[in-house]
Amino acid sequence: MRVDVVTIFPAFFDVLEVSLLGKARGAGLLDVRVHDLREYTTDRHRTVDDTPYGGGAGMVMKPEPWGAALDAIVADAASRPTFIFPSPAGELFTQATARELSVAPHLVFGCGRYEGIDERVFAYAATLGDVRLMSLGDYVLNGGEVASMAMIEAIGRLIPGVVGNPESLVEESHEDGLLEYPSYTKPAAWRGYDVPDVLLSGHHGRVADWRRDQRVARTRERRPDLLPSDPSA
């Protein structure tokens, strides 16, 4: 998978050189290219924003640099990309979205700042590929970089070969609509807290049943919205 990121803070994505995704890049599973939007400006001040038509507070990101950046990206693209613009006004990004996008050959993340990107950029991008405005949840960030990083990780880790043991992707929170079960490791007793006996029993069937029960109980307690409204469903 090729991933392009357009941002005014390219250094923010240096962290993608390390950890799991850094190894994935080294293994050729993930080709991440970060672009500084200011490299696509033409004035001496490298201006990327201006005042909003119709008035209002804040600044809007100018369309020209974005147009030039998207053109440069698609110019050497092997396939039509999917453009992802993090936005509080976007569709909700979920594990299902991550799985859907993990098979895309080319993703382009456009990181907005200020009051957002001129709306015409999304219309232009739609002539170059699919466009998805994506929200991580109902809260406000200062820009799209944090959201893009989270989505790149959520998507990247699902690419075959990125996570060493694919089994570790099973029974994770949200993979099948339930939260994951609690985990324990040595020592069996720690500061008066003991590991549940069933996990020390060596009885795999009982452990599986206990873990399933824990997942349902946790989901019911913390995220009842994830459970089917009709229990008979």
Ligand SMILES: Oc1ccccc1-c1ccno1
């Ligand atoms: O609040 C934002 C500002 C810019 C880009 C994205 C966001 C956002 C908020 C929640 N998910 O994404």
